[in-house]
Amino acid sequence: MQLEAMDRELMCSGHVGCPGCGATIAMRFALKTLGEKTIMVLPACCWSVIAGPFPQSSLKIPVIHTAFETGGATASGVRAALDMRGDEETTVVVWAGDGGTFDIGFQALSGAVERNENFIYICYDNEAYMNTGIQRSSSTPYGAWTTTTSGSDWKKLRKKNIVEALVAHRIPYAATANIAYPEDLVRKVRKARETKGSRFLHIYASCPTGWRIPAEMSVRIARMAVQTNIFPLYEVENGIDYTINVKPREYLVREYFKLQGRFRHLSEEDLDQIQGMVNEDWERLLRKAGERA
Amino acid sequence: METPTALQNVLYMPRTFATTESNKTGAWRFLRPRYEEKTSPCGAACPAGEDIARIEMLITQGAFKEAWETILMENPLPGVCGRVCYHPCEGRCNRREFDAAVAIHSLERFLADAAARNETKPALPRQPAAGRRIAIIGAGPAGLSAAWFLNILGYETDIFEAMPAAGGMTRWGIPAYRLPEAALSAEIARIEAQGVRIHTGETVTAARFEEMRKSYDALFLGCGHWRGLSLDIPGATGVGVEEGLSFLRDIRGGVRRDIPGVSAVIGGGNTAIDVARTIIRRGGRAIIVYRRRREDMPAFAEETRSAQEEGVELRELLAPVRIDAAAGGCVLTLQPMTVVGQDQDGRGKIVPAAAAPVRIAAQRVFTAAGAGTAAPWHEPPASGASGAVLALSHCVLLQDDRGAPVVYGGDLAARDKNVTQAIASGKQAALALDVLFRHGVGSVRERLASCVVGHGPALSLEIYLGGPRRERNAHIVTYEEINADYFQYEPRLVQPRLLIEERHSSFDEIELKISAHTAMREAGRCFHCGICNNCDNCYLFCPDVAILRARDMTDRHIDYDYCKGCGLCVVECPRNAMTLEEETP
Numbered sequence: 001m002q003l004e005a006m007d008r009e010l011m012c013s014g015h016v017g018c019p020g021c022g023a024t025i026a027m028r029f030a031l032k033t034l035g036e037k038t039i040m041v042l043p044a045c046c047w048s049v050i051a052g053p054f055p056q057s058s059l060k061i062p063v064i065h066t067a068f069e070t071g072g073a074t075a076s077g078v079r080a081a082l083d084m085r086g087d088e089e090t091t092v093v094v095w096a097g098d099g100g101t102f103d104i105g106f107q108a109l110s111g112a113v114e115r116n117e118n119f120i121y122i123c124y125d126n127e128a129y130m131n132t133g134i135q136r137s138s139s140t141p142y143g144a145w146t147t148t149t150s151g152s153d154w155k156k157l158r159k160k161n162i163v164e165a166l167v168a169h170r171i172p173y174a175a176t177a178n179i180a181y182p183e184d185l186v187r188k189v190r191k192a193r194e195t196k197g198s199r200f201l202h203i204y205a206s207c208p209t210g211w212r213i214p215a216e217m218s219v220r221i222a223r224m225a226v227q228t229n230i231f232p233l234y235e236v237e238n239g240i241d242y243t244i245n246v247k248p249r250e251y252l253v254r255e256y257f258k259l260q261g262r263f264r265h266l267s268e269e270d271l272d273q274i275q276g277m278v279n280e281d282w283e284r285l286l287r288k289a290g291e292r293a
Numbered sequence: 294m295e296t297p298t299a300l301q302n303v304l305y306m307p308r309t310f311a312t313t314e315s316n317k318t319g320a321w322r323f324l325r326p327r328y329e330e331k332t333s334p335c336g337a338a339c340p341a342g343e344d345i346a347r348i349e350m351l352i353t354q355g356a357f358k359e360a361w362e363t364i365l366m367e368n369p370l371p372g373v374c375g376r377v378c379y380h381p382c383e384g385r386c387n388r389r390e391f392d393a394a395v396a397i398h399s400l401e402r403f404l405a406d407a408a409a410r411n412e413t414k415p416a417l418p419r420q421p422a423a424g425r426r427i428a429i430i431g432a433g434p435a436g437l438s439a440a441w442f443l444n445i446l447g448y449e450t451d452i453f454e455a456m457p458a459a460g461g462m463t464r465w466g467i468p469a470y471r472l473p474e475a476a477l478s479a480e481i482a483r484i485e486a487q488g489v490r491i492h493t494g495e496t497v498t499a500a501r502f503e504e505m506r507k508s509y510d511a512l513f514l515g516c517g518h519w520r521g522l523s524l525d526i527p528g529a530t531g532v533g534v535e536e537g538l539s540f541l542r543d544i545r546g547g548v549r550r551d552i553p554g555v556s557a558v559i560g561g562g563n564t565a566i567d568v569a570r571t572i573i574r575r576g577g578r579a580i581i582v583y584r585r586r587r588e589d590m591p592a593f594a595e596e597t598r599s600a601q602e603e604g605v606e607l608r609e610l611l612a613p614v615r616i617d618a619a620a621g622g623c624v625l626t627l628q629p630m631t632v633v634g635q636d637q638d639g640r641g642k643i644v645p646a647a648a649a650p651v652r653i654a655a656q657r658v659f660t661a662a663g664a665g666t667a668a669p670w671h672e673p674p675a676s677g678a679s680g681a682v683l684a685l686s687h688c689v690l691l692q693d694d695r696g697a698p699v700v701y702g703g704d705l706a707a708r709d710k711n712v713t714q715a716i717a718s719g720k721q722a723a724l725a726l727d728v729l730f731r732h733g734v735g736s737v738r739e740r741l742a743s744c745v746v747g748h749g750p751a752l753s754l755e756i757y758l759g760g761p762r763r764e765r766n767a768h769i770v771t772y773e774e775i776n777a778d779y780f781q782y783e784p785r786l787v788q789p790r791l792l793i794e795e796r797h798s799s800f801d802e803i804e805l806k807i808s809a810h811t812a813m814r815e816a817g818r819c820f821h822c823g824i825c826n827n828c829d830n831c832y833l834f835c836p837d838v839a840i841l842r843a844r845d846m847t848d849r850h851i852d853y854d855y856c857k858g859c860g861l862c863v864v865e866c867p868r869n870a871m872t873l874e875e876e877t878p
């Protein structure tokens with residue numbers, strides 16, 4: 001794989017992310033593309049810890065640690081301050097987990113993008129509140145075990161479709177990306193950086209610790225999420241124009257589920273039902289992208 | 294109240310001033326990844342031990358000369374083998390389980406043709422002069438191979454060839470539509486340019502051989518199986534019956550021309566097929582009769598298929614009983630056979646069927662029933678003969694008090710008799726002699742065993758000379774160990790071939806040239822099993838920024854100060870060029 005700019009390294013070794021952490025891979029790719037002229041707003045999440053305890057930082061760019069629910073609001077303020085100083089070059093990026101995006105931070109995010117604030121909001125999605133011990137979020141998928149959906153009470157609600165929620169705000173650019181597809185991810189970060197107004201990236205980032213998967217499988221499972229249509233790679237411009245970016249091999253969803261401890265309790269019938277949901281969502285996406293009548 | 298000016302300019306915000314690099318997270322590790330190249334199944338299946346995975350990788354990069362030189366390190370005759378080798382490599386290619394095997398032989402031929410066209414001179418590492426002279430009897434593939442490797446190892450080599458031109462069976466036994474003269478001559482010219490002396494038209498008699506044992510430091514006897522064996526049936530030496538090998542030699546020598554009418558060819562090996570296809574090109578009809586079934590024929594399946602395409606008739610399960618002269622030719626009497634169970638070698642066991650004999654009238658009958666040595670002294674000595682006899686897989690080495698050591702090789706000693714096995718034999722002989730001179734005969738077996746490809750028996754000169762290939766694990770990469778997610782389905786190249794009609798009248802080569810573009814695309818299908826092609830996945834996916842790269846991006850190291858041992862790099866390596874092991878405390 002030849003990726004220009006991939007030689008740039010703005011993340012340091014020695015951080016305390018778990019072995020095989022997908023969120024750190026996502027950050028590496030994003031920073032390689034964003035470059036030094038970036039200010040990152042970091043609401044509470046695993047990355048608050050990975051970024052290092054004072055006085056250390058694992059990132060070679062300015063980072064503002066902020067409260068869990070305030071990503072959108074803080075970024076709006078940072079942008080305003082930079083604008084007052086005449087700095088148009090620096091990109092403001094929110095880097096938040098799914099909890100901080102889908103749940104508690106949603107109000108601040110929705111408010112900011114409704115105003116079309118000029119920043120990139122990146123949600124790295126590990127499908128639960130991992131930093132505090134694997135509690136379910138509205139991003140946790142149907143069927144998953146978490147510490148708050150344990151035993152027979154595994155989650156029986158669907159994952160919130162966050163990109164559609166953002167698309168409903170008609171923002172200039174919204175896209176999904178995945179750590180197993182660096183070229184696509186890098187292209188989307190670059191495209192987001194070159195767009196003005198509110199931009200939203202939803203990056204799939206596997207979590208070996210919270211998903212009960214072997215560390216070395218983290219990228220393979222991420223790839224599988226795309227190939228099974230569980231996490232399609234697509235982008236939406238101006239809330240209207242849909243493009244599907246990767247043509248999947250359409251493996252059966254069981255192939256994805258059977259690799260992960262968090263889905264171990266699911267029966268064959270449950271998997272059939274989930275396959276039905278995935279097919280339905282995929283058909284819907286194909287129609288939006290104009291690939292189905 | 295007024296704020297002091299000093300305070301007005303101070304930002305009350307804690308600011309970090311150190312990186313996390315002081316945390317040596319490598320201490321967390323209990324699994325340890327490392328770079329470790331492994332053996333590709335194709336390379337392990339190649340009798341000449343070619344480094345196929347690497348050759349294809351170099352082609353992908355457009356480094357045709359380096360790819361060609363990589364072949365030449367293990368095989369002096371890529372232009373010949375790219376055409377006539379039965380390519381066992383393709384039969385073991387991991388890509389078969391994905392879509393279809395890589396067309397390895399087409400790529401080998403492409404490299405040889407490109408080098409010949411551009412008159413490329415290979416840059417090979419010649420060892421310092423050893424100060425010894427070796428005589429080689431027979432300029433066939435075994436002799437050429439022995440001379441080539443001995444030359445690289447620093448020996449002076451003289452080849453003595455009875456025929457007027459070098460090449461042995463490749464020149465006189467293989468028809469031009471499979472191996473054009475120019476392709477063969479280009480290879481021989483390169484071998485000579487490298488310093489090998491070839492003396493053609495020089496027959497070595499038993500007496501001269503004994504003389505040479507006094508004047509040279511070692512001898513390689515690779516004069517092949519030239520005497521076609523005749524059938525042991527009435528009429529087998531009668532009028533109208535010819536021997537296949539000498540017929541092919543006459544055709545290549547331009548002595549024979551038209552072969553009109555019907556000819557029967559007895560046999561199931563490559564010679565039978567070559568004779569039949571030659572007859573078709575000389576205006577005749579050919580019927581092959583074989584006593585076993587088609588699937589039991591020792592001929593390469595692809596050759597049999599081509600023969601049938603061209604109109605050769607194949608009649609199986611017919612054993613020859615007698616040949617009688619008749620008006621306008623002869624009559625061949627055959628006993629129908631039937632299969633009952635299996636032979637030891639897995640072929641169908643045949644017994645006469647309860648059926649009346651079959652008669653075939655033909656203008657002439659060709660026999661292709663195998664070949665033997667031309668003189669009894671060509672036979673390798675059996676162990677227990679006087680002197681020390683060392684029987685290796687492809688050679689027999691004799692040391693006695695009559696003079697310099699002798700290696701019997703090629704068809705004289707190989708179990709499977711074909712071009713590539715002959716090349717393997719020449720290489721084995723060269724390495725064995727080098728070990729013998731340097732460390733004594735007692736070390737030969739052990740030293741040869743240390744330079745096999747995978748689990749052998751193929752030997753590698755590069756490994757023998759301690760090149761980078763030596764570092765590879767002998768483990769043969771399986772398809773399950775390939776990360777197939779990184780590969781796209783891509784059809785195998787379609788080999789352009791002469792039309793059937795064009796083949797009837799000419800000895801032009803059937804398989805046509807492929808373009809550089811096609812070659813690069815085909816090589817791009819190769820998984821490069823077990824070897825690093827600098828794809829950089831390990832570097833890209835490392836969550837801990839623990840892969841260090843050399844400035845030119847070709848060399849990588851793992852920074853064990855920080856590597857947490859997640860193992861991602863090993864799983865994401867598409868081709869199993871990395872290994873994950875338990876950390877030793």
Ligand SMILES: Cc1ncc(C[n+]2csc(CCOP(=O)(O)OP(=O)(O)O)c2C)c(N)n1
Nearest residue numbers: 044045046068097098099100128129130131
């Ligand atoms: C208002 C508030 N409530 C709770 C917390 C505790 N807290 C810190 S991180 C976190 C979970 C973050 O989850 P997510 O955004 O998905 O990021 P992840 O840790 O999974 O990477 C929680 C609940 C907090 N910091 N602030």
Ligand code: SF4
Nearest residue numbers: 017018021046130207
């Ligand atoms: S808990 Fe999951 S997301 Fe958090 S550091 Fe560990 S692997 Fe990464």
Ligand SMILES: [Mg+2]
Nearest residue numbers: 097098128130
């Ligand atoms: Mg989370």
